Amino acid sequence: MGKKRRKKRTASTADIHELYELSVQEPEAEVDLINQVWREIRGRTCHTLREDFCGTAINCIEWVKRSGQNTAVGIDLSPDVLAIARKRIQQRLKPAQRTRLTLIEGDVLKSATEPVDCINAFNFSYFLFKTRRLLKRYFKAVYEALNDDGLFVLDAYGGSDSYLELEEDREVEGFTYAWETEHYNPITGDIINHIHFRFRDGTSLEKAYTYEWRLWSLPELQEILREVGFQNVTVYWEGTDEDGEGDGEWSPSRRGEACQGWVAYLVAEK
Numbered sequence: 001m002g003k004k005r006r007k008k009r010t011a012s013t014a015d016i017h018e019l020y021e022l023s024v025q026e027p028e029a030e031v032d033l034i035n036q037v038w039r040e041i042r043g044r045t046c047h048t049l050r051e052d053f054c055g056t057a058i059n060c061i062e063w064v065k066r067s068g069q070n071t072a073v074g075i076d077l078s079p080d081v082l083a084i085a086r087k088r089i090q091q092r093l094k095p096a097q098r099t100r101l102t103l104i105e106g107d108v109l110k111s112a113t114e115p116v117d118c119i120n121a122f123n124f125s126y127f128l129f130k131t132r133r134l135l136k137r138y139f140k141a142v143y144e145a146l147n148d149d150g151l152f153v154l155d156a157y158g159g160s161d162s163y164l165e166l167e168e169d170r171e172v173e174g175f176t177y178a179w180e181t182e183h184y185n186p187i188t189g190d191i192i193n194h195i196h197f198r199f200r201d202g203t204s205l206e207k208a209y210t211y212e213w214r215l216w217s218l219p220e221l222q223e224i225l226r227e228v229g230f231q232n233v234t235v236y237w238e239g240t241d242e243d244g245e246g247d248g249e250w251s252p253s254r255r256g257e258a259c260q261g262w263v264a265y266l267v268a269e270k
């Protein structure tokens with residue numbers, strides 16, 4: 001049998017959504033985490049999920065694959081990104097699984113949905129709400145959309161490097177993923193991040209994704225979640241391996257580490 005050939009990637013043929021998925025998305029791990037927090041906090045299995053800012057809806061796809069009882073609703077504003085989501089759903093799900101997944105083109109601040117057990121907002125998308133007033137409005141809308149014992153799971157990033165205007169690179173499958181902070185304003189918390197993709201043949205997709213948002217801190221987020229009515233908010237912090245790198249194991253923590261870069265999850269209980 002011949003060797004498995006690695007796809008030769010170049011700027012003119014690459015699909016930025018595929019590059020994004022390979023670089024930053026981990027639907028299996030994120031669905032595992034949702035199941036873990038449900039076991040630990042509620043002692044039961046969750047079956048109804050709403051994925052806010054769903055983009056290409058890959059968490060919804062993973063969710064309906066996991067169990068025949070699972071249903072998912074994905075919400076995103078962008079018709080273009082939802083068109084890619086529909087393509088992924090067609091390619092990755094069987095017809096019966098597809099009936100358990102609904103996409104809504106709409107604003108998470110305004111879209112009314114049936115009550116669900118769990119809502120997730122991943123890859124920091126709610127950072128787009130740059131004022132406390134707007135963020136509070138969003139968290140309140142999430143609170144209202146949950147069942148009585150529902151959980152809201154969201155992620156956040158931070159660390160000393162996140163306040164610096166620098167770029168970090170990582171090798172992915174045959175290309176380089178770069179995360180840049182172009183600008184950070186310590187007075188407002190406003191931050192501009194870019195994702196660039198660079199290829200072995202010297203071509204690149206600069207600013208493939210740009211985010212102009214606010215770097216919210218964990219204490220601010222916990223306070224605002226409580227202010228809109230969530231009873232309890234837990235931060236899940238990542239464990240470390242023997243080299244001090246994140247090991248993908250998350251546990252409820254009251255003390256984090258003042259490291260250069262971290263990602264954490266918050267779980268807010270209705």
Ligand SMILES: C[S@@+](CC[C@H](N)C(=O)[O-])C[C@H]1O[C@@H](n2cnc3c(N)ncnc32)[C@H](O)[C@@H]1O
Nearest residue numbers: 053054055076077078081106107108122123125
């Ligand atoms: C940072 S991407 C995250 C995509 C995906 N959730 C992920 O984990 O990679 C942000 C997404 O939020 C969508 N978006 C921005 N504002 C929104 C809003 N008010 N309501 C719904 N979707 C919104 C954008 O169209 C974009 O697809």
